[in-house]
Amino acid sequence: MIRILHDANDTSLPTARANGDALWVDRPDVERATGWAWKPEGLCRDDTCMPLPRQAEPPITDGDRLDVAALWRHAGWPVVHDDAARIWVLGEGASQRAEALATGEAPDFELPDLDGRMHRLSDYRGRRVFLVSWASW
Amino acid sequence: MWQSLVQSTQESTQASRFIVIAVALDQPEAARPWIEAAAPTYPCLIDRDHRVAELYALVNVPQAVWIDEAGRMVRPPETVGSTDGFRRMDRKTFAMPAEAVAERQRVKERYFAAVKDWAERGAASPHVLDAAGVAQRLRVPDAKVAEAHARFRLAQALQREGRGDEARAQFDTATRLHPDSWAMWRQSAAKNERGLASGPEFWARVDALGDRPYYPPTEITEMSAPEGGSGPAD
Numbered sequence A: 001m002i003r004i005l006h007d008a009n010d011t012s013l014p015t016a017r018a019n020g021d022a023l024w025v026d027r028p029d030v031e032r033a034t035g036w037a038w039k040p041e042g043l044c045r046d047d048t049c050m051p052l053p054r055q056a057e058p059p060i061t062d063g064d065r066l067d068v069a070a071l072w073r074h075a076g077w078p079v080v081h082d083d084a085a086r087i088w089v090l091g092e093g094a095s096q097r098a099e100a101l102a103t104g105e106a107p108d109f110e111l112p113d114l115d116g117r118m119h120r121l122s123d124y125r126g127r128r129v130f131l132v133s134w135a136s137w
Numbered sequence B: 001m002w003q004s005l006v007q008s009t010q011e012s013t014q015a016s017r018f019i020v021i022a023v024a025l026d027q028p029e030a031a032r033p034w035i036e037a038a039a040p041t042y043p044c045l046i047d048r049d050h051r052v053a054e055l056y057a058l059v060n061v062p063q064a065v066w067i068d069e070a071g072r073m074v075r076p077p078e079t080v081g082s083t084d085g086f087r088r089m090d091r092k093t094f095a096m097p098a099e100a101v102a103e104r105q106r107v108k109e110r111y112f113a114a115v116k117d118w119a120e121r122g123a124a125s126p127h128v129l130d131a132a133g134v135a136q137r138l139r140v141p142d143a144k145v146a147e148a149h150a151r152f153r154l155a156q157a158l159q160r161e162g163r164g165d166e167a168r169a170q171f172d173t174a175t176r177l178h179p180d181s182w183a184m185w186r187q188s189a190a191k192n193e194r195g196l197a198s199g200p201e202f203w204a205r206v207d208a209l210g211d212r213p214y215y216p217p218t219e220i221t222e223m224s225a226p227e228g229g230s231g232p233a234d
Helices: A027-034 A068-075 A094-102 B003-010 B028-038 B051-056 B084-088 B098-124 B131-137 B143-160 B164-177 B182-188 B200-207
Strands: A002-006 A009-013 A017-019 A022-026 A037-039 A042-045 A048-050 A065-067 A079-082 A087-090 A110-112 A118-120 A128-134 B018-024 B044-046 B063-067 B073-079
Touching: A002 A022, A002 A027, A002 B143, A009 A027, A022 A027, A022 A068, A027 A037, A027 A065, A027 A068, A065 A068, A068 A079, A068 A087, A079 B143, A079 B164, A087 B143, A094 B051, A094 B143, A110 B044, A128 B051, A128 B098, B003 B018, B003 B098, B018 B028, B028 B044, B063 B098, B073 B131, B084 B098, B143 B164, B143 B182, B164 B182
Parallel strands: A002 A087, A128 B018, B018 B044
Antiparallel strands: A002 A009, A017 A022, A022 A065, A037 A042, A042 A048, A079 A087, A110 A118, A128 B063, B063 B073
């Protein structure tokens, strides 16, 4: 079982396979693990598609499996893992984050309160929101 | 925590127009006693993986963002009323010079007055920035910072699985990649009996800042009219 952490998601995949820096994910699992759908034109999300690098060596696809770690590195996004724990993090790229912030829109998120109830920032649309960070440390 | 701010805005603003959302960049059980003691009337959310810090490029607490009714940032993440006065603290007695205490109080009051003004007046407040003003003040991540956030997230997951050594290695790499983030460093640093990451390593890291601020100051223009002095009833 490999756990893939991406965005707000924590996906456990029994058939994913790690091999060094490669992380092979089966086609049906790619979207829920990565947020990108694997289509003939490439990896697609919302209105954007990224073509897969066809000449990659080693190859980024193997039949119906995709090396998502190679894809991430090809895109310039961070991918880190711990082999003993079998946990991989597919991180957000700096330029993606910078572009999102440049729109001036407050990034949406969903977090729990102490009772475990989930709150989205967008639940409070229509009000002036003072969003403040704090910590016990 | 923020209850006094909430109460002071509720005196003059319809409750439905303004809300505080407090996000703890913290473990739930460390945050719990503080939240329970505050008995807050606003949402207190727990962000143990520091997701909001990544999304908004936060590096410390307390930092706040002002978000208007349409979901746009009208002030980017900024220091909330804190100053670097604590760096003048006597590290044995914990006493702060009186003028540093007074300055901190003045900065805090000025900031909170600005928040209250915005809560009441919205876009008419002089403290609201336009898109260019927000963009100019925004911190944006580079590739090292992006990797640091991924490693921090991995470290927290490893810690929760009891893999302390592996977590430590990831925390150390994360803080090396993102040295400006006090949130990452303090979350992962050794804590004292009160849960504070304020031991010798913390002070050494603060001293290493030299002239650079721990809390970058927030530029708030002084309010020109006294509070309540320009209302229609006057």
